[in-house]
Amino acid sequence: MLNLTGSTRSPLCNGVSRRDVLQIGALGLGGLTLPQLLAAEAKAGSTAKNKAVIMIYLVGAPPHQDMFDLKPDAPKEIRGEFQPIATSVPGLQICEHLPRLAGMMDKLVPIRSMYGSPNDSHDSFICYTGRSFTNQPQGGWPSLGSVVSKYQGATSIAMPPFVGLAPKAGHPPYGSPGHPGMLGIAHSAFRPTGPDRENLVLGDLPLSRLGDRRALLQHLDGFRRQADQSGMMSGLDSFNQQAFGLLTSSQLAEALDLSKEDPLVRERYGKGFTENYADGAPRNLEHFLMARRLVQAGVRVVTLNFGRWDFHEQNFSEAKNTHLPYFDQGFSALVEDLHAHGMADDVAVVAWGEFGRTPRINQNAGRDHWAGVGCGLLAGGGFRTGQMIGSTDRHAATIASRPVHFGEVFASLYKHLGLDPHASLLTDLSGRPQTLVEGQHFPLPELL
Numbered sequence: 001m002l003n004l005t006g007s008t009r010s011p012l013c014n015g016v017s018r019r020d021v022l023q024i025g026a027l028g029l030g031g032l033t034l035p036q037l038l039a040a041e042a043k044a045g046s047t048a049k050n051k052a053v054i055m056i057y058l059v060g061a062p063p064h065q066d067m068f069d070l071k072p073d074a075p076k077e078i079r080g081e082f083q084p085i086a087t088s089v090p091g092l093q094i095c096e097h098l099p100r101l102a103g104m105m106d107k108l109v110p111i112r113s114m115y116g117s118p119n120d121s122h123d124s125f126i127c128y129t130g131r132s133f134t135n136q137p138q139g140g141w142p143s144l145g146s147v148v149s150k151y152q153g154a155t156s157i158a159m160p161p162f163v164g165l166a167p168k169a170g171h172p173p174y175g176s177p178g179h180p181g182m183l184g185i186a187h188s189a190f191r192p193t194g195p196d197r198e199n200l201v202l203g204d205l206p207l208s209r210l211g212d213r214r215a216l217l218q219h220l221d222g223f224r225r226q227a228d229q230s231g232m233m234s235g236l237d238s239f240n241q242q243a244f245g246l247l248t249s250s251q252l253a254e255a256l257d258l259s260k261e262d263p264l265v266r267e268r269y270g271k272g273f274t275e276n277y278a279d280g281a282p283r284n285l286e287h288f289l290m291a292r293r294l295v296q297a298g299v300r301v302v303t304l305n306f307g308r309w310d311f312h313e314q315n316f317s318e319a320k321n322t323h324l325p326y327f328d329q330g331f332s333a334l335v336e337d338l339h340a341h342g343m344a345d346d347v348a349v350v351a352w353g354e355f356g357r358t359p360r361i362n363q364n365a366g367r368d369h370w371a372g373v374g375c376g377l378l379a380g381g382g383f384r385t386g387q388m389i390g391s392t393d394r395h396a397a398t399i400a401s402r403p404v405h406f407g408e409v410f411a412s413l414y415k416h417l418g419l420d421p422h423a424s425l426l427t428d429l430s431g432r433p434q435t436l437v438e439g440q441h442f443p444l445p446e447l448l
Contacts, residue, residue: 113390280308
């Protein structure tokens with residue numbers, strides 16, 4: 001029996017439970033268990049040149065005023081413990097605990113004026129869709145990776161278009177790679193989690209036997225499709241094609257095999273920690289390297305969940321000792337690596353959380369939820385870097401200039417990928433057309 005196994009179970013937007021698992025063998029009347037996370041087959045007419053996006057979800061919302069928007073002249077209960085440092089761009093300063101990012105500011109675009117979260121509840125939804133999770137159309141808004149899977153498909157039969165490096169988390173939205181919503185499970189993220197990554201290759205099973213099992217699967221699925229009322233069977237053809245493509249090619253397994261990297265490159269990224277931080281995600285620095293290898297191999301969208309930044313207590317010791325240094329190393333290594341491989345114009349990178357943190361430090365030396373303003377960080381994508389977008393008032397409490405909605409960044413990312421965010425229409429489950437972003441949100445002119 002072959003297994004393509006992840007270690008997680010996670011619910012789709014429509015409530016269906018799914019596993020990161022492909023089992024070939026042990027066929028029964030119900031047919032073969034299929035990988036519900038495999039993305040759809042390559043769509044005819046996809047562009048030959050691979051533009052890609054790496055999206056890093058800073059789980060739980062990082063403290064914007066302790067990263068990119070320090071207020072050293074504010075009262076002590078506002079400004080906190082960290083000091084600003086100069087960067088490679090004259091006049092731009094960021095936190096002293098992000099020295100590597102400071103040294104490559106000419107390759108970055110911090111945003112100090114992010115907004116758009118409907119409230120201060122923890123959810124990765126806005127980071128992956130650019131939209132509010134309230135008042136959704138039938139089926140729900142899809143993540144950027146799912147949209148790209150539908151409109152552009154895979155670059156090859158052996159590579160999924162959308163990969164999520166997100167293990168199961170104690171708080172489920174913290175472990176989400178971005179859901180497919182109205183586009184259906186055929187456009188879910190493929191999640192190469194778990195210890196059985198070696199089973200991504202065919203191994204000792206002859207191709208003739210694999211072909212026999214594929215034919216049997218097609219017959220069994222025919223019976224199931226006739227009886228299906230849920231709509232799940234409509235994605236099986238694409239699941240099957242991608243599943244067998246993965247098993248007959250080692251392309252994906254090789255992309256995930258970090259042992260093939262130069263040891264000096266691996267050392268630059270570092271390892272970090274593979275275990276989840278509290279109820280969040282790991283601080284796994286090798287995921288940053290894995291993301292670069294995946295887009296280099298042809299994956300169009302990679303999402304990466306990092307840490308757990310919900311510092312209601314001991315904000316400064318937590319940020320300084322457990323998160324900022326690791327994010328600084330991983331993100332800077334990724335950007336440096338993209339430039340070294342000549343990929344910086346083709347791969348856009350964004351990192352952000354769902355909202356910001358309170359200006360006033362609480363009695364537990366922490367910062368609480370603050371939906372009014374947050375931060376983001378962009379790199380690559382052929383964007384005009386070496387600038388800071390937006391500003392806040394003297395307490396980092398309200399936006400003072402150039403508010404930036406999540407949807408504007410998504411419009412910029414879709415444009416980078418070659419998709420018109422307003423002309424390309426989705427269709428929700430009631431048959432109504434929907435644009436990729438809200439009509440008032442356009443690509444950021446500052447990036448062009």
